[in-house]
Amino acid sequence: MTEDSLVARVKRLQPQLLAHFMTLISENRLAHAYLFNGADGTGRQDLARLIAMRLFCQNVTPEGLPCETCSECRRIMAGDHPDVVTVVPDGQRIKVDQVRYLKSEFSKSAVEGNQKIFIVDQVDRMTTGAANSLLKFIEEPVGNTVALLLTANKNLLLPTILSRTxxxxxxxxxxxxxxxxxxxxxxxxxxxxLLSTLTESVATAQELIENDWLKTAQQNVGQWLQACAAGDERAFVRVQTELVPLASNRDQQGLVLDMVVQAWHDVLRQQTQVVADSELAFPQVAKVSRELAQRLSVDQLVAILTLTLATRGQLTGNLNFQGILEALTLKILGQVPR
Ligand SMILES: [Zn+2]
Incomplete structure (x- = not known):
């Protein structure tokens, strides 16, 4: 595989989030602290670095992207920029001394009001001491700082960190x-x-299409999305009548939740790009997802996707499948304007 540029890579891996963050920066609406939750291979470090580049770039392109060639961009790409400080675990853990170092670096130039960014990767590996120290820093920011915390699994993080980012x-x-x-x-x-989002194995895919399980599930989840889009309270009833009967075991329940995530991901992807029906998980309700993409804001969609993604963890936590989906449906109905 050929080496592509950082911008090209983020465009390929996270096109919606790239567009979202570039817009936030150009409108000066970047928040103070973010948590990027993404498995390895989703480009979480690349996205963080690109945001830093966009904030410092001296020669932003007409598309609103960092140029990748100016001295600021190059120093950030090389990990050698004094105002972009990155912390990674020292061995297995991120230790309190590392967070102290970060804080001292920041307080030095805070008086000058310089833009500063800190990126902490694998933030789930912080010791309790480091986490508490970092929390204070996030709560009482010095100067013009942005914190980008990165993790492959947000379920391992303290609720105090989750609630402040x-x-x-x-x-x-x-x-x-x-x-x-x-x-x-x-x-x-x-x-x-849809199948390619659910499994990486052809054999598993073949099992899923047996007896039209996938076909029925795709139809039912699509109709549930349609009811949600219409703000129709029958979406709630559909959970019991059409979604629950699809899943007779934990594995199938997990698959149905993954499909629900993909249904909303279809919507999000269409907000920033034209997506062919063949590239949609639920092409039979393409009209519905396109219309939703027009009607909802990025923030609303990100909020809904966050809710859908949380359901997998709830299932692992042994919550009742029907209860998880019903609660989700109510929250989504609360987000979708009628
Ligand atoms: Zn640049």
Missing amino acids: QIVDLLRVAPTALSDELAKVGVVPSQRY
Whole structure:
């Protein structure tokens, strides 16, 4: 695989979030502290670095992206910029001394009002002491600072950290290679994209299409999305009548929740780009997701996606499947304007 530029990589991995953050910066609406929650391979470090570059770049492109060639951009890419401080675990843990160092670096130039960014990767690896020290820093910011905290699993974080940051979930882009494999074994086009988001194995995909399980699930989740879009309270009833019967075991319950996430991901992706029906998880309700993409703001959609992503953790925490989906549906209905 050829080495692509940082901007090209983020465009490929996180096109919506890239657009979202570039807009926030150009409108001067960047918040003070974010938590990027994304597995390895979702580009969480790249996105953080690109945000830093955009804030310091001396030669922002007409598309509103950092140029990647000016001295500021190059120093950030090389990890050698005095106002962009990155902390990674020292061994297994992020220790309190590392956070102290970070704070002293920041207080030095705070008086000058300089823009400062700190990036803490694998923030879930902080010792309790480090976490408490960092929390204080986030609560009482010095000068013009932005904190970008990164983790592969937000479920490992203290609630105090979660509640003081804006949580941004980075989703994995569906591998098109698998989609091609699925075509070879006879999966119909309208199911290929969805399947490629649910599994990385052709064998599992074949099991899922047996007895039309996937077809029915795709239909039912699509209709649930449609009811949510209409602000129709019957979305709530559909949980019991159409979603719950799809899943007779924990694995299937997990799959249904993943499909719910993908239904909203369809909407988010269409907010910033034109997506072909063949690249939608739920092409049969393309009209609905397109209309929602127009009607909802990025913030509303990110809020809804965050809610849908939390359901997987709730299932692992042994909450009742029907209860999880009903609570989710009520919260979404609260977010969607009628
Ligand atoms: Zn630049």
